Amino acid sequence: MKTLDWIVLVTSLVSIVAYGLYRSRGSDTVDRYLLAGRTMPWYAMALSIMATQASAITFISTTGQSYVDGMRFVQFYFGLPIAMIIISATAVPLFHRAKVYTAYEYLEKRFDGKTRTLASLIFLCQRGISAGLTIYAPALVLSVILGWPERNTTFLMGATVVTYTVLGGIKAVTWSDVQQMGIIFLGLLVSLITVIVLLPKTVSFGDAVFLAGAAGRLNAVTTNFSWNDRFNIWSGLLGGTFLFLSYFGCDQSQVQRYLTGKSVAQSRLGLLFNAVAKIPMQFFILFIGAMVFVFYLFIQPPLLFQHTELARIAGRGDYPAVAESYQRAIDQRRQATLDLVDAHHKGDTAAIEREIAEYHAAQKQIDQARTQAAHMVTASGGEKDFSDTNYIFLSFVTKYLPAGIVGLVIAVIFAATMSASSGEINSLATVTVVDIYRRIRPRAGDHHYVVASRLATLFWGAYAVIFAGWGKHLGSLIVAVNVVGSLFYGSLLGCFVLAFGFRRVGGTATFVGMLAGEAAIFWAFLFTGISWLWYNVIGCVVVVSTALAITYFAPASGASASTARGGMPEPG
Amino acid sequence: MPQSPDADEPPFLGTWRRVYAAILIYLAAIIAGAYLFTRAYR
Numbered sequence: 001m002k003t004l005d006w007i008v009l010v011t012s013l014v015s016i017v018a019y020g021l022y023r024s025r026g027s028d029t030v031d032r033y034l035l036a037g038r039t040m041p042w043y044a045m046a047l048s049i050m051a052t053q054a055s056a057i058t059f060i061s062t063t064g065q066s067y068v069d070g071m072r073f074v075q076f077y078f079g080l081p082i083a084m085i086i087i088s089a090t091a092v093p094l095f096h097r098a099k100v101y102t103a104y105e106y107l108e109k110r111f112d113g114k115t116r117t118l119a120s121l122i123f124l125c126q127r128g129i130s131a132g133l134t135i136y137a138p139a140l141v142l143s144v145i146l147g148w149p150e151r152n153t154t155f156l157m158g159a160t161v162v163t164y165t166v167l168g169g170i171k172a173v174t175w176s177d178v179q180q181m182g183i184i185f186l187g188l189l190v191s192l193i194t195v196i197v198l199l200p201k202t203v204s205f206g207d208a209v210f211l212a213g214a215a216g217r218l219n220a221v222t223t224n225f226s227w228n229d230r231f232n233i234w235s236g237l238l239g240g241t242f243l244f245l246s247y248f249g250c251d252q253s254q255v256q257r258y259l260t261g262k263s264v265a266q267s268r269l270g271l272l273f274n275a276v277a278k279i280p281m282q283f284f285i286l287f288i289g290a291m292v293f294v295f296y297l298f299i300q301p302p303l304l305f306q307h308t309e310l311a312r313i314a315g316r317g318d319y320p321a322v323a324e325s326y327q328r329a330i331d332q333r334r335q336a337t338l339d340l341v342d343a344h345h346k347g348d349t350a351a352i353e354r355e356i357a358e359y360h361a362a363q364k365q366i367d368q369a370r371t372q373a374a375h376m377v378t379a380s381g382g383e384k385d386f387s388d389t390n391y392i393f394l395s396f397v398t399k400y401l402p403a404g405i406v407g408l409v410i411a412v413i414f415a416a417t418m419s420a421s422s423g424e425i426n427s428l429a430t431v432t433v434v435d436i437y438r439r440i441r442p443r444a445g446d447h448h449y450v451v452a453s454r455l456a457t458l459f460w461g462a463y464a465v466i467f468a469g470w471g472k473h474l475g476s477l478i479v480a481v482n483v484v485g486s487l488f489y490g491s492l493l494g495c496f497v498l499a500f501g502f503r504r505v506g507g508t509a510t511f512v513g514m515l516a517g518e519a520a521i522f523w524a525f526l527f528t529g530i531s532w533l534w535y536n537v538i539g540c541v542v543v544v545s546t547a548l549a550i551t552y553f554a555p556a557s558g559a560s561a562s563t564a565r566g567g568m569p570e571p572g
Numbered sequence: 573m574p575q576s577p578d579a580d581e582p583p584f585l586g587t588w589r590r591v592y593a594a595i596l597i598y599l600a601a602i603i604a605g606a607y608l609f610t611r612a613y614r
Contacts, residue, residue, distance in 0.1 A: 213613025
């Protein structure tokens with residue numbers, strides 16, 4: 001990075017942290033520290049919800065995903081607007097009326113203490129692991145750019161986020177998120193413009209889109225159905241709806257964003273803004289990845305974008321043959337691409353079809369060479385299941401983007417990490433204090449719980465940093481985060497479906513249902529090839545059907561204390 | 573007596589039901605647009 005990049009990066013980060021801490025003044029009670037005194041306007045919540053979800057992983061890994069697999073990942077988000085509508089209509093008014101700090105606090109009002117504790121523990125387990133991955137992604141960036149060991153960069157990122165979250169509470173988190181989303185939007189726009197400007201002068205934007213389409217990178221909608229296919233319109237609409245219902249309806253890191261709202265209407269607007277904006281945003285990020293792919297049709301891409309792993313395998317005896325085969329295929333692909341652009345300009349359909357076939361033949365050889373190189377990395381003692389996807393966009397940014405813009409993109413990645421990670425750590429601390437600690441020690445003073453919340457934030461920050469070391473074993477990070485979430489979300493979702501929709505079902509039946517749901521999900525994960533997008537559906541269905549069966553066949557044993565008293569207590 | 577949170581009205585379209593319907597129509601339009609985009613450039 002050049003001096004100008006460092007100036008842009010440091011200025012952006014300092015202003016974000018300073019602004020967040022400035023807006024967080026007065027967070028000296030539990031209500032203000034954890035829920036901002038329920039005073040936040042809809043636009044702050046909307047951007048905070050978006051920022052918490054859009055971590056650095058979104059930026060780094062989604063572009064790489066588009067580079068290798070095209071834009072079909074966007075279908076994953078098709079269920080999001082449906083989920084937002086359901087949550088706005090059901091969970092938001094119930095949580096507001098109950099005046100709870102956490103989603104799981106509501107479960108005790110509805111069911112019983114053990115159901116609340118189990119749901120809290122499932123959340124702490126899942127979100128704790130995800131928080132580690134959220135920090136790992138930008139640590140990876142710093143590691144590649146500065147050449148530092150990953151554990152040092154992981155610690156640096158974790159320490160920064162923890163300090164700022166401990167001091168400011170949720171107000172600092174939310175107002176920083178607003179500014180961070182501004183930087184993220186700016187960085188995305190500048191990245192797209194830059195990659196298009198960097199294309200050869202003979203290649204117009206229309207040509208670039210045509211080439212991306214011919215290369216199969218604009219496959220935004222695929223209608224073929226398969227249980228094992230992660231991204232198609234059906235898994236997106238059904239599996240995605242369940243996943244986002246779980247994430248936005250049952251995950252405290254998101255629920256806490258809209259619990260800070262001034263009113264039900266403000267919270268709903270915050271969620272519905274995301275229902276409208278999220279798909280176009282993801283489309284835009286994936287499109288940047290597709291344009292980076294087109295850029296590398298004309299400029300020589302490395303065999304592996306992870307340069308340290310490439311250096312590791314360069315000395316192997318079998319490397320020269322793979323490198324030679326790769327170079328030959330790259331030359332063939334470049335020639336096919338140039339001929340394809342020429343045929344496109346002339347409108348020669350027969351030549352277009354011929355050159356597309358040439359292109360795909362060369363691309364197949366390139367993919368084979370890259371796969372062989374990845375195997376060589378593993379065989380040489382590198383990462384097991386090595387994935388190059390996460391390094392593609394970063395490699396492009398640092399090599400080809402001009403001074404100043406590199407700093408801006410790195411600031412985007414930092415901003416995204418800070419927003420996602422601070423939200424996660426803040427919510428983990430909230431659940432720890434409200435759902436676990438406050439029940440063990442219920443009569444302490446307000447100041448005591450504020451101090452406990454700060455200490456819990458510190459603990460979860462340290463936990464996330466330790467788990468961050470796990471990230472490199474999980475392949476594409478964006479997928480890894482969602483896989484981890486899907487292992488736990490289905491059970492939580494089933495629990496809340498029972499809470500909102502089935503008044504006769506009690507705490508014990510729900511508790512047993514959740515255990516059965518988790519067992520079913522782990523069975524699907526360990527012993528079947530079913531895609532992770534379906535785990536939420538499986539978990540939710542098993543929880544609900546098990547609890548209903550228990551309620552039907554053994555109503556006395558399935559009843560909770562509140563049901564035994566005559567149904568759901570009036571919240572709040 | 574405090575106003576029920578459910579009484580909060582949306583700032584546009586009059587009722588939440590209409591807002592939700594508008595978002596579903598928007599989703600259908602987005603998917604149709606993405607499908608046409610895929611067809612046009614494959």
